[in-house]
Amino acid sequence: MSDGGPAVRRLSDWDREHLLSLADEFGSPLYVTDLRRVRENCLRLREAFPEAHVSYAVKAHTGQAVLETVRDAGLDAECASAGEVERALDAGFPGDRLRYTAVNPPAADLDHVVDRWEANPEMTVTVGAEDTIDRLADRGFDGRLCLRANPGVGAGHHEKVTTGGHAKFGIPIDRVPSIAERVRDDFDLVGVHAHAGSGISGDDLSAHRELVRRMGDLARAIDGLEFVDVGGGFGVPYHDDEPPLDLAAVADATREALGDTDAQLAIEPGRYVVADAGVLLSAVNTVKEVPETTVVGIDAGMTTLLRPAMYDAYHAISNLSRPDAEAVSTIVAGPVCETSDVFAEDRAVARPERGDVLAIGNAGAYGYEMASTYNSRPRPPEVVLDDDGARVARRRETLDDITTLERTASEQLPN
Numbered sequence: 001m002s003d004g005g006p007a008v009r010r011l012s013d014w015d016r017e018h019l020l021s022l023a024d025e026f027g028s029p030l031y032v033t034d035l036r037r038v039r040e041n042c043l044r045l046r047e048a049f050p051e052a053h054v055s056y057a058v059k060a061h062t063g064q065a066v067l068e069t070v071r072d073a074g075l076d077a078e079c080a081s082a083g084e085v086e087r088a089l090d091a092g093f094p095g096d097r098l099r100y101t102a103v104n105p106p107a108a109d110l111d112h113v114v115d116r117w118e119a120n121p122e123m124t125v126t127v128g129a130e131d132t133i134d135r136l137a138d139r140g141f142d143g144r145l146c147l148r149a150n151p152g153v154g155a156g157h158h159e160k161v162t163t164g165g166h167a168k169f170g171i172p173i174d175r176v177p178s179i180a181e182r183v184r185d186d187f188d189l190v191g192v193h194a195h196a197g198s199g200i201s202g203d204d205l206s207a208h209r210e211l212v213r214r215m216g217d218l219a220r221a222i223d224g225l226e227f228v229d230v231g232g233g234f235g236v237p238y239h240d241d242e243p244p245l246d247l248a249a250v251a252d253a254t255r256e257a258l259g260d261t262d263a264q265l266a267i268e269p270g271r272y273v274v275a276d277a278g279v280l281l282s283a284v285n286t287v288k289e290v291p292e293t294t295v296v297g298i299d300a301g302m303t304t305l306l307r308p309a310m311y312d313a314y315h316a317i318s319n320l321s322r323p324d325a326e327a328v329s330t331i332v333a334g335p336v337c338e339t340s341d342v343f344a345e346d347r348a349v350a351r352p353e354r355g356d357v358l359a360i361g362n363a364g365a366y367g368y369e370m371a372s373t374y375n376s377r378p379r380p381p382e383v384v385l386d387d388d389g390a391r392v393a394r395r396r397e398t399l400d401d402i403t404t405l406e407r408t409a410s411e412q413l414p415n
C-alpha cells in the first residue's frame with residue numbers, strides 16, 4: 001500500500017500532547033479534523049476499487065476543508081440536499097463530479113438544484129420515486145438521471161441507519177426496468193443506485209453481497225447504463241478491539257456479487273472517509289462519586305455529538321490529561337437535562353479530575369454535522385490539521401449567532 005496509511009487510526013494513535021495543546025489554545029469542546037487522514041482514507045478506497053467510480057457522501061462532514069481535500073484526492077461528491085450541492089460547488093467540484101440524491105425532496109431543493117443544473121448540465125440527479133421524476137420534468141429538467149432502487153435488503157449498525165429495505169427509500173426494484181423504459185426518451189438515463197444503510201462490516205458481508213447481486217441483475221436488465229451505484233455504508237471500527245474493515249475483501253465480494261456488467265461500478269461512502277479523521281475534545285466540569293460509579297460531567301453533550309444519544313453509538317474515550325492514572329469505571333455525561341445525554345456507561349477511564357481533557361474518538365463522521373443548539377448551547381469550533389499546521393476551519397458559535405434569527409425576524413420575506 002502506498003500512501004493510504006494504516007487501515008484504521010485509533011484514538012490512541014493521535015498525538016496526545018498536540019491534542020492537549022489544541023484544547024488549551026482553542027478551548028473546549030473542540031472538534032479536531034486531520035485532513036491528512038481524510039486523504040489517506042480516500043486513497044485506500046481508490047486503491048481497493050481502482051475500476052470503480054468513487055464518490056464521497058458529503059453529509060458525513062460538509063466542512064469546506066474536508067470537501068476540498070476529498071476533491072483533490074479524486075473522489076466525486078454525492079449530495080443529499082440543495083445546501084450540500086451548494087457547498088460542493090463552493091468547494092470546487094465541477095458539475096460532472098457532482099450528484100444530487102433526492103429523498104422526498106422539498107420543492108425548494110428541487111428549484112435550487114434544477115437552477116444549478118442549468119449552469120452545470122453534467123450534474124447527475126438520483127431519484128427514488130416516480131413522483132420526483134415528474135416534479136423534475138415540471139421544472140424543465142431533462143439531464144442525467146439515475147434511478148434509486150429499493151433492493152429489499154438493508155444493513156446497518158442500528159435500525160435507524162438501515163435504509164435499503166425501508167419503503168421510504170427508492171423505487172421497488174422490480175419496477176425499475178419499466179420506469180427506465182418510460183423515462184428514457186425524456187431524460188439522459190445514466191445509472192441505477194441503491195444504498196443499504198450504514199454498517200458493511202467484515203464479519204458479515206452477506207447483506208452487502210445480496211444487495212450488489214440484485215443491483216447487478218438490475219443493471220443487466222437495462223440497456224446503456226453508464227454506472228451501477230451500490231451505495232456507501234462502509235463500516236469503521238468504533239470499538240478499539242474491532243478489526244478494521246478489510247477493504248480488499250469488500251471489493252472482491254462486491255465485484256463477485258455484481259458479475260459482468262457494461263455499467264461501471266460506483267460506490268459512495270461517507271463515514272469511511274472522515275470518521276477516524278476526527279476527534280472531539282471536551283473538558284471535565286464535574287466529578288461526582290456515587291455508590292455504584294463515578295459520574296464524569298463534561299462540557300460536550302448530545303448537542304455536540306449526537307450519535308450516542310441517537311444510535312446508542314459507542315465512541316472510544318480517553319483522558320488525555322492523565323496517561324498514567326489508574327482507570328476507574330465511569331459514566332461520562334453531558335450537560336443537557338436528558339437521560340440520553342450520556343456518552344458512555346460503565347466505561348473505564350483514567351481517573352478523571354475537574355479540568356482534565358477527554359478525547360472522544362471517531363468523531364469525524366456525523367459529528368459536527370448533527371450538532372444542534374438545543375439548550376441554547378452554541379456549537380463548538382473545528383480545527384483542521386494538515387502538513388502546514390493547525391487552523392480554525394469553523395469558529396465557535398456564540399449566543400449572539402443563535403439569537404440573531406430572532407433579532408432579525410422582521411427580515412423574513414413573505415413566502
Ligand SMILES: *Cc1c(COP(=O)(O)O)cnc(C)c1O
Nearest residue numbers: 057195198232233234269270271
Ligand atoms: C448517507 C448516505 C451514504 C453514506 O453512508 P455512510 O454510511 O456514511 O457511508 C451514501 N449514499 C446515500 C444515498 C446516503 O444517504
